Amino acid sequence: MSSAAIETRGLGKRYGRVRALEDLSLRVEEGEVFGFLGPNGAGKTTTIRLLLGLLRPSAGAATVLGRAAAPGAAEVRGDLGYLPGELALWPAFTGAHTLAFLERLSGRPAVDRAALVGRLGLTTAELDRAVHGYSDGMKQKLGIVQALQCRPKLALLDEPTKGLDPLVQREFYAVLADARRQGMTIFFSSHVISEAERVCDRVGMLRAGKLVSVGTVEELRRAQRRRVIAVFGDDVDAAALAHFGEVVEREARRVVLQVAQEELPALVARLGMMPLVDLVVEPPSLEEVFLERYR
């Protein structure tokens, strides 16, 4: 069994009477790309801030790279890279100075800065300008560079593609893939399901501060009901199919059902006894899994 880059046990955070995070038990392996999904206010940012020691937990505990995550655990943060969800920069500083200042604070050389700056399309002229003149997309690129420039062992990225155009997003996914190949663990929060589906080994889904599911994208898909479209040569009684799943659409010769994976063999057998002319079984997208969890 590989060692955990992140491990939480019963982690919780309350703000007065509001429960921002409740009983989160999660393990992220080293070298894994883990997506943390959930709608706004689900507790994703709170989790990341607890892992960084910016917040004190109200319950439970977390370890990051084998060491306790706490405000006093400064040493472990030397191995972390962090991109805040609401990125704020010093407006009067140039991009280059911002990166140099944060490199010095990290205590590690920015071995990947030049490569990241080039890949994300930040020019030297742009880096020499004060940050107050940057667009949101440029700020986000600078945020990504500062998080990854010192080649951290664990990157905590809170909604990293916010404000990036599709071309830069694509390059960012390639950057993540390369970082993963180099052994970096990546924990990122998002509510963009397609990107989690594209880059994550595993995903966790949060709802109202509680972890509702965790697994590989494939596992989550498997647990989700399939959309089955059956087209018949004659009119059929759709009610005869209702006990295999939920009939969501019905026309004279076309029936659409949502069916659990374990019901599929029985359904197919039953359909075989009917005047079936076409059958489509659609695997659920992660988005459908997500929507099902939050419905």
Added chain:
Amino acid sequence: MSAGAGTLLGHHWRRHRTALVMLCLGMALFQGIITRVAPSPEQASFLRNLLQMAPGPVLQALGEQITANLSARGFLAFFYVHPFPLLMLAVWSIRVSAGALAREIGQGTMDLIASRPVTRASQVTAALIALLAGLALIAAAAWAGTAIGLFSRPIPEVRATDYLPAAFQLWLLFAAFGGVGLLISASHKEGGPAIALLAGLMAVSFALDYLARVWQPIHGLRPLSLFRYYDPQAILRQGLAGADALVLVGVAVVTAIAAYAVFAWRDL
């Protein structure tokens, strides 16, 4: 000092250096000009005679020592407690103490600092050093203004070195306010309210000291004001009062320690 605190100190310098240079120049210029307009011994004697004709309540409102201070020495000392130099130092205290912690939190930039291997104690230390060093430079600029002024316009029986203890006590006064400011900053999550609270405390403290001096019913409240422990004219007459300095040092140390404790425990 840790490497993180050193880097943060450089960060403060970069953020506040223009303001610091302006404050130092303003302070030196102000005190330099004051030496140019200080009364000559003859003028001071005339003013003393004139003032003695004023009614008792007016003299009380102007301060008990006003006649004794009507000399070039006293005149220069008065401008060490004038609102202008106090404002210069107050600006620095508020700017650095509130800006270092609460403002970074409020702006969101604290996330980028606190997610690095920098202890929270290093953050407070860097802010404290920036605060005290800046105050020392501004207080030194005040004295330098007096010294340069007296060099260019010598006044009989007035030496620049006489004002060094007053400048030192001025530094101590604002070090105490800076400690209070750092504590306020360490416990707030927005710069604005922290700035307003510290500025309000300074204004109330100044007003309380003045009112308690001229209005007997509240005279007993005067020790509650930090300005009670800073009297440059008394320092000029009697030298530095150890007890006053001790109170200011005590306030600075206790509030700075409290700032360390509060900032170490709070959520960012």
